[in-house]
Amino acid sequence: MRIQLLPSTIDENGRASARQHMLTLVIDDRVTIDAGSLAFACTDTQRENIRDIVLTHTHLDHIAGLPMFIDDLFATLTEPIRIHATRVMIDILEKHIFNWSIYPSFSELSNDKGRVMEYVEYERGAAFKAAHLSFQSVAVKHDVEANGYIVSDGEMSIAITGDTGRTDEFWQVCNKTDDLRAVFVECAFPDELGGLANISCHLTPSTLKSDLEKFHNADCPVYVINLKPVYRETVIKQLTDANIPRVQVLDVGNVYEL
Ligand SMILES: [Zn+2]
Numbered sequence: 001m002r003i004q005l006l007p008s009t010i011d012e013n014g015r016a017s018a019r020q021h022m023l024t025l026v027i028d029d030r031v032t033i034d035a036g037s038l039a040f041a042c043t044d045t046q047r048e049n050i051r052d053i054v055l056t057h058t059h060l061d062h063i064a065g066l067p068m069f070i071d072d073l074f075a076t077l078t079e080p081i082r083i084h085a086t087r088v089m090i091d092i093l094e095k096h097i098f099n100w101s102i103y104p105s106f107s108e109l110s111n112d113k114g115r116v117m118e119y120v121e122y123e124r125g126a127a128f129k130a131a132h133l134s135f136q137s138v139a140v141k142h143d144v145e146a147n148g149y150i151v152s153d154g155e156m157s158i159a160i161t162g163d164t165g166r167t168d169e170f171w172q173v174c175n176k177t178d179d180l181r182a183v184f185v186e187c188a189f190p191d192e193l194g195g196l197a198n199i200s201c202h203l204t205p206s207t208l209k210s211d212l213e214k215f216h217n218a219d220c221p222v223y224v225i226n227l228k229p230v231y232r233e234t235v236i237k238q239l240t241d242a243n244i245p246r247v248q249v250l251d252v253g254n255v256y257e258l
Helices: 044-049 066-073 087-096 169-175 191-200 205-212 229-242
Strands: 002-005 025-027 031-033 052-054 081-085 117-121 127-130 133-139 147-152 157-160 180-186 222-225 247-249 255-257
Touching (some): 066 081, 081 087, 081 127, 087 117, 191 205, 205 229, 229 247
Parallel strands (some): 031 052, 052 081, 081 117, 222 247
Antiparallel strands (some): 002 025, 002 255, 127 133, 133 147, 147 157
């Protein structure tokens, strides 16, 4: 399985920066989890091949690149872009994004080959397919409805929390997944903003460390993502000082072959 966290921003030299404002995790250049920077940072190959987008939740940093991705492809699509989401997420997207005021309601539109976007609804906690991958959704704790996932290509699995505060169910499902090769976990805020992290349902290095005590697979690497850019260096230092086994920060833009 090939995993890439797309960049969100450019540095002063015009190159991709590690500052991660938005989340888009691309799997095998075909499927993405969330679409924060999808339209802005994907390769031409990814633009040609990605037709399935699985959402963890509807916060803007996870969907900002979705309308422009469909806009880019509108005239050339030979099949719709499929948005895999719960009814709650779909209703939010329709009400607040694809509402003809913020952007066109692409689910109502077609090009000369057919529809350009369709929702593929799943029940929270259910399993479903997206392209060649199987997804098991797991409810996590955030301030809107949000799901983590176990993702399998038939040979191995990965897990991703999406945005979450401390959670039990996600780790229970990880513990039951025998072929788990990697876990991608958020850690948005530094420890001194623990109050804000609690209110907004995010993790800090301390709460991540204690949450990981629920995860019993000692061999499975844990990659940290979703570090708020302004606190990135502080969070990395605190994660290093915490010396949590298995944990490393995922490099933005790098392709990981698992
Ligand atoms: Zn969020």
